[in-house]
Amino acid sequence: MGGVVASEDNLPCLNFWMLQDEEKADLLSLVLKPENIEYTSAVIVLDFDQPWEMMNSLNRWMTLLSKPVLETIKQLPISKQDQIKKRIAMHINNYERFTNGE
Numbered sequence: 001m002g003g004v005v006a007s008e009d010n011l012p013c014l015n016f017w018m019l020q021d022e023e024k025a026d027l028l029s030l031v032l033k034p035e036n037i038e039y040t041s042a043v044i045v046l047d048f049d050q051p052w053e054m055m056n057s058l059n060r061w062m063t064l065l066s067k068p069v070l071e072t073i074k075q076l077p078i079s080k081q082d083q084i085k086k087r088i089a090m091h092i093n094n095y096e097r098f099t100n101g102e
Contacts, residue, residue, distance in 0.1 A: 017031055025068070033072070034074040034075040037084070
């Protein structure tokens with residue numbers, strides 16, 4: 001059932017950034033903001049044209065993504081960093097339980 005939004009304050013905000021060129025990975029630091037990092041997701045979509053290169057490609061993109069994300073997280077207070085780490089660990093544990101059929 002749909003509802004009526006009475007105010008613009010209730011509208012969800014979604015920004016979508018697509019990065020196809022590894023040389024432009026520095027642009028990530030321009031869009032990642034400490035105040036939004038806990039609500040930020042990244043999706044890495046791999047090219048299936050050369051399946052034997054998928055792990056190499058995944059590792060490259062993970063390395064490119066990890067630097068600006070970690071730099072952004074470091075700008076937060078330690079207590080907030082710890083809170084984010086606990087939430088990530090909780091999600092990983094839940095995923096492992098789900099995939100193991102518990």
